[in-house]
Amino acid sequence: MTKKTKEQVKADLAKARKELDKLEAQIDDVEVTKGAVDCGCNNPGCSGVEIVTYAVAVGASFAGGVYD
Amino acid sequence: MCNDSSYFTGKLFHVNGQSYFFNTIPGTINEIANNMAPILHDHLNPHGGCDIPRSGSYTGDLRPVIRNPYTTAEIKETLNHKLRLLVLELTTSCNMNCAYCINGTSYEQKDCFTSTQMSKQSAFDGVDYLINHSQNQSKPLAISFYGGEPLLRYSLLKEITIYAEKEASKKGKDIFFSITTNGTLLTGEMIEFFIQHSFQLVISLDGPAEINDRNRKLKNGEGTFNQIMNILQMIKKRDAVYFNHMVRCSVVVMPNADLIELATFFNELHVNLIVNFVETYGLDDARFRQKAPNNSMDTLQNSLIERLSKEGISILSNSSSGKDFSIALLSPMLRRFLESQSSSRFMELGQCIPGASRLYLAADNYYYPCEKLAGHSIARIGNIETGIDPIKAENLIKQFYEMISSKCSGCWMSSRCSACLALTCSGDGLDENKFNHYCNGIKSWGLSDLKMISKTMFQKCV
Numbered sequence: 001m002t003k004k005t006k007e008q009v010k011a012d013l014a015k016a017r018k019e020l021d022k023l024e025a026q027i028d029d030v031e032v033t034k035g036a037v038d039c040g041c042n043n044p045g046c047s048g049v050e051i052v053t054y055a056v057a058v059g060a061s062f063a064g065g066v067y068d
Numbered sequence: 069m070c071n072d073s074s075y076f077t078g079k080l081f082h083v084n085g086q087s088y089f090f091n092t093i094p095g096t097i098n099e100i101a102n103n104m105a106p107i108l109h110d111h112l113n114p115h116g117g118c119d120i121p122r123s124g125s126y127t128g129d130l131r132p133v134i135r136n137p138y139t140t141a142e143i144k145e146t147l148n149h150k151l152r153l154l155v156l157e158l159t160t161s162c163n164m165n166c167a168y169c170i171n172g173t174s175y176e177q178k179d180c181f182t183s184t185q186m187s188k189q190s191a192f193d194g195v196d197y198l199i200n201h202s203q204n205q206s207k208p209l210a211i212s213f214y215g216g217e218p219l220l221r222y223s224l225l226k227e228i229t230i231y232a233e234k235e236a237s238k239k240g241k242d243i244f245f246s247i248t249t250n251g252t253l254l255t256g257e258m259i260e261f262f263i264q265h266s267f268q269l270v271i272s273l274d275g276p277a278e279i280n281d282r283n284r285k286l287k288n289g290e291g292t293f294n295q296i297m298n299i300l301q302m303i304k305k306r307d308a309v310y311f312n313h314m315v316r317c318s319v320v321v322m323p324n325a326d327l328i329e330l331a332t333f334f335n336e337l338h339v340n341l342i343v344n345f346v347e348t349y350g351l352d353d354a355r356f357r358q359k360a361p362n363n364s365m366d367t368l369q370n371s372l373i374e375r376l377s378k379e380g381i382s383i384l385s386n387s388s389s390g391k392d393f394s395i396a397l398l399s400p401m402l403r404r405f406l407e408s409q410s411s412s413r414f415m416e417l418g419q420c421i422p423g424a425s426r427l428y429l430a431a432d433n434y435y436y437p438c439e440k441l442a443g444h445s446i447a448r449i450g451n452i453e454t455g456i457d458p459i460k461a462e463n464l465i466k467q468f469y470e471m472i473s474s475k476c477s478g479c480w481m482s483s484r485c486s487a488c489l490a491l492t493c494s495g496d497g498l499d500e501n502k503f504n505h506y507c508n509g510i511k512s513w514g515l516s517d518l519k520m521i522s523k524t525m526f527q528k529c530v
Contacts, residue, residue, distance in 0.1 A: 009110045013121060016107045019100070020120055024076050026094040027130055 075119040076130040079480040080108045083519050086526070090518050092117070092132055092480050095405065097518060099526050116511065117480030132483060134476040136469040138421055143465070144458045146424045149204035153426035154194055155212045155439055156228065158221040160184045160431050164250050164292070167283040168320060168346045184431040188224055190452050194429040195232045197455060199239055208242035212426075214439055219253040229265055246270065248318065251296045252286065259303055263310050269303075270342065271296060273317040276333045279325065300339065316340040316390075321397065327364035331393040341396040368394045369520050376524045402517050405484060419468060419488040422449050422461040437464075440490035447493050464489060471498050475507070481514045 004012070013020070079090040087105040089098045100108075113119045119131060161183045162169075195211065202209055211232055213225050229245055236243035246268035254271075262269055273296050274280040281291025304311040317339050321330065323346065334341060372394045375383055384402070389395045422437035429435055430442045433452040441447035447464065450456035468489050476482050491506040492498045 004110060012107045012110065016104055017123065019104055021123060023078070023089060023091055023098060023120070024122060024130070026091050026096050026098075027076060030094050 074122040074129050075111075076122060077113070077117055077119055077132060077478060077480055078108075079117045079515070079518065080105060081515060081518055081522075083522050086522075088518070088522050088526075089118075090480065092483050093130060095483055097405070097522055097525065099522075113478060113480075115479040115481075117478075119478065131478045132476075134469070134473050134479075134482055136465055138462075138465060140458075140462060143421050143462050145204075146421050147456050147458050147461060148201055150424065151198050151201045151209075151427055152205050152207055152424075153210045153212060154198040155214050155426055155428045156186065156191055156194060156218075157214050157216065157428065157430045157439070157442065158186050158191070158218045158224060159216040161220055162215060162217040162250070163220065163252060163287060164217065165285055165287050165289075166250075167285070168322075185221070186224070186429070186431040186433075188227065190429070190433050191224065191228050192231055193452050195228060195235060197452075198427070199232075199235050199241065201455075202241065203239075208244055209236060210244045210246065212245070213247040213249075214428075215248075216431075217250055217253065218247055219249050219258065222253070222258060226261060229261075233265075244268070248272075250284070250292065251299050252292055254299050254302075256302065256306075259306060262314075263307050267314065269315045270318050271299070271315065272320070273297075273300075274320050275325075275330045279330065283320075283322075300337070311339070313340075316342055319343045319393075319396075321345050325364075327368045327394075327397070329364075331368060334393040335391075338391050340390040341393060343393065343396040369398065369516075372398055373520055373524050398517075398520075402521065405514075405517055405521055419465065422447070422464050422489065423456050427456070437461075438490060441493055444493040445496045446498070447489065467498055468492060471500065472503065475503070479511075481511050484514060485510055 077092045079092070081088050081090065082105070085102075087100050087102050089100050089104075089108060090096075091098060108118045108120065111118045111120055122128075122130065198209060198211070211228070213228075215221075218225060225247070232243055232245075245265055247262070248270040249272070251271035251273070261267075272284065273293075274282075274284055277291065277293040280293040280296070284292050286292060300311075300315070300317075303315055317334070317337075319330070319334065319341055321327070321343060383389060383392075384395055384399050389399070420437070423435065426438050427435055428437065428439050428442055429452065434448045435450040435452075435456055436442045436444070436447050437449060446467075449461045449464065471492065472487065476485070476487070479485070487503070487506060487510070492503045494502055
């Protein structure tokens with residue numbers, strides 16, 4: 001395959017502009033959040049697993065009706 | 069005409085002859101016409117993604133920029149008033165000798181288990197420090213017991229639990245507990261205590277006997293499978309509800325593991341799971357890096373895709389998902405992509421304020437940001453005498469961002485990457501090679517997940 005010239009690259013880009021603008025528009029209003037407030041890692045032995053009470057855990061499962 | 073200095077970033081990829089574009093900042097996956105692919109390909113960037121020039125009518129560069137998001141005042145306020153989780157390394161001793169243990173002899177740094185023991189005074193001082201530096205923390209506080217093997221110090225663990233409950237109650241705070249243990253020392257009396265105090269119990273088990281006992285051995289060389297299975301049965305028999313909700317098995321998967329065999333075993337065991345591949349960086353033993361030519365990962369992925377397409381993505385977060393081996397193995401990264409489909413959030417890298425998400429008090433009385441950084445002198449952010457030094461914590465963040473900002477800015481994965489100090493620190497400095505090793509792995513894993521999601525979203529659901 002022959003390498004495109006700079007002009008060809010620009011021309012192709014212009015042809016695709018409408019589609020590319022749709023992709024670019026997805027970036028509008030994206031909220032930026034800061035890094036990890038709570039550790040989300042899943043490492044073996046990680047002690048940072050979300051800690052909940054027994055009562056909360058059991059309550060949640062009853063609420064969902066899944067415990068038998 | 070396009071603006072020559074304004075771009076937006078994404079990743080072009082292909083699945084079964086169809087082209088897709090992952091748009092980095094919003095985190096969306098787009099099916100694109102195949103004749104668009106060569107046009108996007110003209111704009112490849114050094115990270116393997118694409119920098120697409122914006123329309124001339126727009127200004128402003130939209131490529132992801134990675135920089136330190138924390139101010140000095142914010143770090144100080146968080147460390148002084150918003151601590152939440154204290155991890156106590158009760159001992160560095162262990163009754164086991166697991167082949168892949170990060171403190172074992174297989175790692176290059178050979179930081180083998182010593183026998184440093186945390187004193188009762190240090191543990192109580194650590195609890196006081198947590199309670200006195202958390203007045204603006206709205207979530208309940210938590211203490212996690214770690215080691216070595218923390219059950220070697222069970223009587224101290226009991227004293228700390230009762231002391232922490234009393235002191236937290238004086239300040240009107242709720243406090244919860246967890247323990248990460250190899251499980252071999254668990255007795256009926258201990259289980260009663262953990263049930264009574266609502267402990268989350270994390271027990272190590274790598275799979276059926278022949279897999280578990282290959283690496284998880286006692287000091288005398290005996291495997292631990294039978295012992296752990298008996299313990300799990302004992303807990304289940306004593307309190308099935310507690311077993312269902314508060315017990316998890318921590319599974320370390322070797323790169324050459326037969327994942328189908330593991331999935332069959334754990335799905336039958338039906339216990340909550342934390343699953344991860346063995347961390348191969350720093351291991352000087354070739355057997356941990358050998359990837360056997362098996363296709364069990366593909367089989368597992370395809371099976372999960374089938375289920376996602378039939379039952380929807382809610383299967384990743386429903387009440388039994390934590391007990392499903394393929395979800396536990398495949399969903400951590402997958403979730404990052406799937407959640408971004410609906411949340412429109414650009415999340416910066418996974419670096420927390422050191423000490424804020426959790427504070428690790430090592431048996432040698434130094435504070436570290438987490439257990440993965442324990443022993444690395446660069447990551448010592450304080451000690452039991454003087455508490456956390458916010459300046460040291462801030463310097464650590466600054467060094468991290470100085471190292472990664474040029475590497476990660478512009479990367480197509482930067483919005484979904486969980487790189488942090490734990491993957492970078494080494495001894496008294498930051499290690500670029502260690503970081504690069506992680507970087508290559510996370511990009512490859514991310515691309516594989518993008519392909520899996522695309523198959524699910526576009527090729528089976530529509």
